[in-house]
Amino acid sequence: MQAASKLYQAIQYVVADNVATLTLNRPAQRNALDQVMRAELGEVVAAIRRDRGIKVLVIQGAGGAFCAGGDISTMMSDTAADGARDRMLNLQIIIADLLNLDRPVIAVVDGPAYGAGVGLALTADLLLASPRARFCLSFLRLGAVPDCGVFYTLPRIVGLQRAKELAFSTREFGAEEARKMGIVFEIHAESQVHQRAQALAASMSQLPLTALSLTKRLFNASLNSDLNTMLDLEAAGQGIARSTAYHGEAAARFMQKHPPLYQWPAAPEAE
Known part of the structure; x- marks a missing residue:
């Protein structure tokens, strides 16, 4: 697959070897979500959903930050309830598309992930962080409520009581605490974390x-x-999966004691 060539204002988007890499690219604003970035994210995520050639998505931020949340300067231009709700509904389409994407999503948090940046990071199936990663549900500081799917994703990861504490306190927490809570999958040095994400994606x-x-x-x-619903879905899914050519080849290789088709990459020593 060839690299994507379209130029964007607020993001970078590259597709190569069946892996899409989406970089939030407003480093001077710590990659805060403005209207341009939201529109470009919507366009790209919709394209990924349609492109079956893309097998894995990596989301990261440029310039030593993941995402500082919503761009407050753009929020002040329209404080009417209906306008704010419309903006959120458009952003929620992107969040829902990422959460429902039927391919793996990897997030790389190298630096701050605040507010909506936490919500965006939590759409990932695997979240990698560097030691300088910082997370904060800063919404209540601004008189706002958590958004970008946080009410759905966070309690399912850390539990209801911890999710409330993180929202009520608006405190910052680092990569190691996030790993202990189940938010972060692996921690790697700044010089390794992006390479690790690409190795997993590949x-x-x-x-x-x-x-x-x-x-x-x-x-x-x-x-x-x-339980019963999941057992039914499991049986149906297995019937579909075992009818594929991949399963036939993988099973034959196993019986013939050949190397497997797939190998999880060994990790460098985590921080």
Whole structure:
């Protein structure tokens, strides 16, 4: 797959070898979400959903920050309730598309992730961080409520009581605490964390798209389902997955004691 060539104002977007890398690119504003970035994110995420050649998405920020949240200067231009709600509904389409994307999403948080930046990071299936990563649910400081899906994602990761504490306190917490709470998957040095994300993405791009998509969909469905429903979905999914050419080849290689088609990459020593 060739690299994407379109130029954007507030993001960078590259597709190569079945991996899409989306970089928030307003470093002078710590990659805060303004209207231009929101529109470009919407365009790119919609394109990713349609492009079955993309197997993995990596989301990261430029200039030593992930995302400082919403751009406050643009919020002040229209404080009417209906206008603010419309802006949020448009952003929520992007968040929902990322959460429902039937391919792996990796986020790299190298620097601050504040407010909506936390919500954007939590759309990822795997979140990698550097030691300088900082997280903060800063919404209440500004008289706002958490957004970008935080009410849905955060309690499912850290539990309801901890999610409330993080929102009520508006305190900053680092990569190691985030890892202990289950938010961060791995911590790597600033010089390694982006390379680690690309190594994971390159490896997972070799997974069978049908079985991988079903696996992610079923894990997500399990959060709002019951045992019997999940067992039925599991059986249906297995029937589909085992009918694919990938399964036939993988099973044959196993029986013939050949190397497997897929290997999870070894991690460098974590910080």
